[in-house]
Structure formats: C-alpha cells, structure tokens
Amino acid sequence: MNTIPQTILVVRRYTAALIILLLVCLTFQPVERRWAEAEVWLAGGTVVLLAVGAVLGVMTRRRPAFTVTDALVTVWFAFYAGMIWTDGGGYPCRTEFLHTVVVFLLYFSLRLLFGVAGMSAWMLVVCIIAGGCYEAVAGVEQMVNGTSRHSQYMLTGNFLNPGPYSAYLMMGLAVGLAAMREIGNRKVFGTMPSVVPGRIATMLKNTEWRHVLAVAVLIMAVVLPATWSRAAFVGLAVVALWIYRRHYRRYRFAVWGVLAVASIAFYLVKQGSADGRMIIWQAALTTWLDSPWLGVGTGGFCHAVAEGMARMHECGVDLSSAGVTDNAYNILLKTLVEQGVAGAVLAVALCVSAMISLYRSCRPLFYGMASLLIFSMFSYPFDLLPYKIIVVMTVAWSESSGGKALFAIGRIKTLLMAGMLAFTGKQIYGMVRESYEADSEYAIISGFHNEAFIEDYYELLPVMSDNAEFLFDFGKALNTARRYHDSNDVLRRGTMCSADPMFYVLTGNNYKEMRQYELAEQAYKKAFAVMPNRLYPLYRLMLLYKEQGRQDDCVITAYMIANFKEKVTSEATNEMKGNAWWIIKESEQVCPHGMVPSR
Structure with a gap:
C-alpha cells in the first residue's frame, strides 16, 4: 500500500x-x-x-x-x-x-x-x-x-x-x-x-x-x-x-x-x-x-x-x-x-x-x-x-x-x-501569439515609408497600437502618400506611448503641408518643449516662419539656433546652424536681447 x-x-x-x-x-x-x-x-x-x-x-x-x-x-x-x-x-x-x-x-x-x-x-x-x-x-x-x-x-x-x-x-x-x-x-x-x-x-x-x-x-x-x-x-x-x-x-x-x-x-x-x-x-x-x-x-x-x-x-x-x-x-x-x-x-x-x-x-x-x-x-x-x-x-x-x-x-x-x-x-x-506574429510581420516592412505598405500597416494597427516605432513609420508612410489627416491621427497615437519629440515634428510638417501654419507652429513648439536640448524642432520652426514671410520671428529663431548648445554635435546640427547664420546675415538686423550669434 x-x-x-x-x-x-x-x-x-x-x-x-x-x-x-x-x-x-x-x-x-x-x-x-x-x-x-x-x-x-x-x-x-x-x-x-x-x-x-x-x-x-x-x-x-x-x-x-x-x-x-x-x-x-x-x-x-x-x-x-x-x-x-x-x-x-x-x-x-x-x-x-x-x-x-x-x-x-x-x-x-x-x-x-x-x-x-x-x-x-x-x-x-x-x-x-x-x-x-x-x-x-x-x-x-x-x-x-x-x-x-x-x-x-x-x-x-x-x-x-x-x-x-x-x-x-x-x-x-x-x-x-x-x-x-x-x-x-x-x-x-x-x-x-x-x-x-x-x-x-x-x-x-x-x-x-x-x-x-x-x-x-x-x-x-x-x-x-x-x-x-x-x-x-x-x-x-x-x-x-x-x-x-x-x-x-x-x-x-x-x-x-x-x-x-x-x-x-x-x-x-x-x-x-x-x-x-x-x-x-x-x-x-x-x-x-x-x-x-x-x-x-x-x-x-x-x-x-x-x-x-x-x-x-x-x-x-x-x-x-x-x-x-x-x-x-x-x-x-x-x-x-x-x-x-x-x-x-x-x-x-x-x-x-x-x-x-x-x-x-x-x-x-x-x-x-x-x-x-x-x-x-x-x-x-x-x-x-x-x-x-x-x-x-x-x-x-x-x-x-x-x-x-x-x-x-x-x-x-x-x-x-x-x-x-x-x-x-x-x-x-x-x-500573445498574435502579437508575436505581428511583430515579426512588422520587422519585414520596418523602416519602409512607401505608400504601397499602407494597407499592411492598417492590418497590423489593432495589435501594434502601443509600438511607438511602428506608429512613427506608419505616420511617415501616410505623410509620403500626402494623407496628412490620417498621418496626424496615427502620430497622435504615437505621442500617447512615446516621449519622442519627432512625433510632434512630423505632425507639424503635416500641418505645414496643409497650410495650417498656426497648428504647425504649435506642434513645433511642443516638440521643442518636450526635448529642449534638440535643435531640429527650432530649425523646422525657423523654416516655417521663413515660408510665411514672418521675418522678425524667423530671425529671432535663427539667433536662438545660432547660439544653441546642443547635446550632441553632428554634421546635421552644423548645417542647421550654418543656415541660421546666413538668415541672420541676410536680415541685417540688430541681435535681439543682446544675444551674439556664433558660428
């Protein structure tokens, strides 16, 4: 027994x-x-x-x-x-x-x-x-x-x-x-x-x-x-x-x-x-x-x-x-x-x-x-x-x-x-298996922003709604296809699960293409406020002012860029500062608030 x-x-x-x-x-x-x-x-x-x-x-x-x-x-x-x-x-x-x-x-x-x-x-x-x-x-x-x-x-x-x-x-x-x-x-x-x-x-x-x-x-x-x-x-x-x-x-x-x-x-x-x-x-x-x-x-x-x-x-x-x-x-x-x-x-x-x-x-x-x-x-x-x-x-x-x-x-x-x-x-x-397979499918199209993949992105969206990288790629693909409203909807979802200011920058680019300049300005300013040690949001804002013909705002922003102390220096930041310097030089205006631009 x-x-x-x-x-x-x-x-x-x-x-x-x-x-x-x-x-x-x-x-x-x-x-x-x-x-x-x-x-x-x-x-x-x-x-x-x-x-x-x-x-x-x-x-x-x-x-x-x-x-x-x-x-x-x-x-x-x-x-x-x-x-x-x-x-x-x-x-x-x-x-x-x-x-x-x-x-x-x-x-x-x-x-x-x-x-x-x-x-x-x-x-x-x-x-x-x-x-x-x-x-x-x-x-x-x-x-x-x-x-x-x-x-x-x-x-x-x-x-x-x-x-x-x-x-x-x-x-x-x-x-x-x-x-x-x-x-x-x-x-x-x-x-x-x-x-x-x-x-x-x-x-x-x-x-x-x-x-x-x-x-x-x-x-x-x-x-x-x-x-x-x-x-x-x-x-x-x-x-x-x-x-x-x-x-x-x-x-x-x-x-x-x-x-x-x-x-x-x-x-x-x-x-x-x-x-x-x-x-x-x-x-x-x-x-x-x-x-x-x-x-x-x-x-x-x-x-x-x-x-x-x-x-x-x-x-x-x-x-x-x-x-x-x-x-x-x-x-x-x-x-x-x-x-x-x-x-x-x-x-x-x-x-x-x-x-x-x-x-x-x-x-x-x-x-x-x-x-x-x-x-x-x-x-x-x-x-x-x-x-x-x-x-x-x-x-x-x-x-x-x-x-x-x-x-x-x-x-x-x-x-x-x-x-x-x-x-x-x-x-x-x-x-879980569905999510794993969706991640595997996304890995195939990751980084591609061609409008040919838009339907694939939409099929994966219900499962990938909390994947910031996926949402950014999707928003960029819609931007490439000139579907700016759809792009902004996807990018808004991205801001809910990411702290990356590039979601706001791309949103601003969409509004700029739609000539909704006030909303574009708000998006660029929000991007800079979220990560104020990055130069790119200010650069996009300067270009927006230039396109609108807002010369004073453009020059003030150019001064900010020229005097900006970026976290990481690269060829891109040097190029943005160079462009800002030329805008300042062409303006022939007095430097506001006592700021002195430096190359």
Whole structure:
C-alpha cells in the first residue's frame, strides 16, 4: 500500500524539478524589446502547468493554502485589470497587459505545482547560481568572438545591452555569497568508489560545497565589472554589506571611504546618464501630481514624461541632460505614476509580504531577490522575461513552503480555479501569439515609408497600437502618400506611448503641408518643449516662419539656433546652424536681447 504514495512522491518531485529546469532554460533565450519566441512558449506553457498541478493535487489529495501574498497578488491584479478595463488614462497598453497576465497565470500555476511537490529551495539556489555562471561564460565568449548583441558593447549576454545583463550576474553573486555562509562544511562526496585513485579520492572527499560555490562566485565576479553597471554594483554592495554585517563595525571607516569614493566615481563616469534619469523621474512626477491617487493610467509613463518636460521647460528648468526614454528606470516610480498611490501601496505591500516569507524560508534566495529589487530602483529588470520568471518561481516556492496561510482550498475549488485559469491562459496564448506574429510581420516592412505598405500597416494597427516605432513609420508612410489627416491621427497615437519629440515634428510638417501654419507652429513648439536640448524642432520652426514671410520671428529663431548648445554635435546640427547664420546675415538686423550669434 505504500508503493503508490512513494511513486507519487517521486513523480511530483521530478516533475517540479523538470519544470524548473525548463523555465530556467527560457531565461537563457534571446531577450527582445517587445516579444520573443520564449514568451510565446511561456504563455502556452502556463496552461500545461495548470493542468499538471491540478492532476498532481488530485493524486496527492493535498489542499493548497491561500496565503497573504496570494491575496495581495489577486487584489493588485484585480486593481490593475480594473483600471485598464475602465480605460483609465486611455493609453495603449496591450503588450504590457499581456505580459502581466502571463506572469499572473505563471505565478498561480507554480503555486499549485509547488504546493504539492515538496521541493527543496536548493534546487532554485543552484539554478540561479548556475544561470549566473552561464551568462558570465556567454559574456566572455562574446568578448572573445565579437558576437555581442549590441555594436557599442563588448558583452550583453542574451540581452540587448549590458545593463540588464549585469543583473543576472549580480543576482547569482548575491545568492552565491549567501549560500556559502548557509551551507557550512558540507562535503560534496560522501564515499568514493574503489576504482578512483587514492590521491584523487582524497581530494574529492575533502571537497566541500562552499569550495564549489566559491568557484562559481569567482566566475561571475570577474565578469561583472566589464558591464560597467552602477545599479548592479549598488545592489551587490548593499546585499554583501548585510551578509557580512558582523565584520562591518571593525572595518566601517574603510567601508565608508570606499563607498564615498565609489559613489563619486560612478556619478562622474556617467554623469549625463545619471542627470538624465533624474530629469525623467522629475518630469514623470510633475505630471503625476495631476492625479496622485489613481495615477495617469497604465502605459502612460512615457507620455507623462513628455508632458512633464514641457512644463519644466516653461518653468526654466535646465533640461540639457534630458533624453528620450522608453523605460522608467525605477519600478516603484513607474507604478506610482501609472497606478497612483493606490497601486503603489498594493505593490509595496505585496513586495514586503513576499520578502518576509522568503526571509523565513531561504536566506540565499531572499538576498538574491533583495539585490534585484535594489537594481530595479535604477533599471528595468521587471520589464524583461528572464527576471520575471526567476522572481515568480522564487516567490511561488516561498509561499508554498512557508507563506502565512489564510485558509485552505478544497480539491473541487482547486480544480475549478485551475480550469478557469487554464481557459484564460488559452485565450491569452492566442493573443500573445498574435502579437508575436505581428511583430515579426512588422520587422519585414520596418523602416519602409512607401505608400504601397499602407494597407499592411492598417492590418497590423489593432495589435501594434502601443509600438511607438511602428506608429512613427506608419505616420511617415501616410505623410509620403500626402494623407496628412490620417498621418496626424496615427502620430497622435504615437505621442500617447512615446516621449519622442519627432512625433510632434512630423505632425507639424503635416500641418505645414496643409497650410495650417498656426497648428504647425504649435506642434513645433511642443516638440521643442518636450526635448529642449534638440535643435531640429527650432530649425523646422525657423523654416516655417521663413515660408510665411514672418521675418522678425524667423530671425529671432535663427539667433536662438545660432547660439544653441546642443547635446550632441553632428554634421546635421552644423548645417542647421550654418543656415541660421546666413538668415541672420541676410536680415541685417540688430541681435535681439543682446544675444551674439556664433558660428
């Protein structure tokens, strides 16, 4: 009679281990800006995971517990989906919403599976450390062979740049350092076969797990500095100081000195980047103040940044370090701006609850997640699939092992819940696959602005309404076809999901072609206000005034261009300044406001 339970025990543990390995393998797949093939596999895989978890639950007759963290996940997701359902903000957010739903389904499918699997935390610990080593080796190979995924960087791993890539190394290091302290003096090998030579057998028998972990940590530590990621250094430093806090008091003055020097060095090395992110955050918060409780709406962060920049420009704030952003570089700030105080409080409560459970269940995993949370305050790891998978696996395991239970769910309710989530997952899988295929089709026509592709653009528009690059190409194609009203409609959609001033510039060009000069002037001025360290909007405004015969306004704008301190100097900026200089020279007017043009 004990054979069947023992068989079920073996099956469920091996099944859980296999699923974890498959999910970890997905974190090694190439990461794309919007949709990758791995995301399609994951969306389809959640349905399978729900079915497997339900079957194992019936076989083991275990009643899964619904924890505090589960409740917070459910409430937050209901709030998130409700805001989108009621069209809060009206921003296009199909891609972000689908990504979030897949993560939500993955979490509860793993909760169901881990709840009956009885799996050890060391499975996840080993996978994260091994993943960090794999990424480190892949980075070294890229440096040697020149196969980086970005032409400007030597190594990027499976990511598009070394910033998010460094988070995997940082996380592996944090978990590895904590695991070395937790594992103690445990031996790797207990007994050795007699066929193994004596000296080798002695060496292997004396090998401890911490020695293996030390080698893994060294591999990742050697590669991490090559990424030049300040966020990774900060995340790892904070966690390392906490892990070795017993030694902190003895060396506190040296630590303070090193931290002070490192902070100054990190800032000076990439001062423009640091100042630019501060401007992004300040601009987003400026717009958020209009609706602090519920936020601007999901998908509206970039639009909030653009509007905030325009207001800051009107107030005379120095925006010379600003740049066009596609990310918030701070997950808490993004949540606050898009979902308001209500959404931010739910997110923080969820994070605190999950981290408390994780601290009680497994310290190495806790430190790994802590480093990733710190990293997310300066970057965007939670926008990327690998880190979503790792976080969901870790939290789902923690809640299954030591989460604070609210009540137990019966087998019938569990099956009904699994069935409902599986049905939802099937629908989501179809939408994810549709989005992935649309991205693939757009890649074929990307950059082509010929009117022959207009019908193709219209077919893709319902699925690609939140793709700023697609909307700009589409608007430009309509401009080429002289369909200016249609072009402006598409470009207006682009301003809702992008902070790029070129959407306003192209809108101004359309109005100029339609001889609606007042609207063209407004569009050019808005483009300059959104990004006042760019010369091109002013140049287009100068040409507009020249075409209208508004000589005084044309000359004043030419003076502004001639004295402009652009963020990046190029042949194009030199040519625009040269044209402005000739307009000034031909005007033979006195320089207004005491400004002296310089060539």
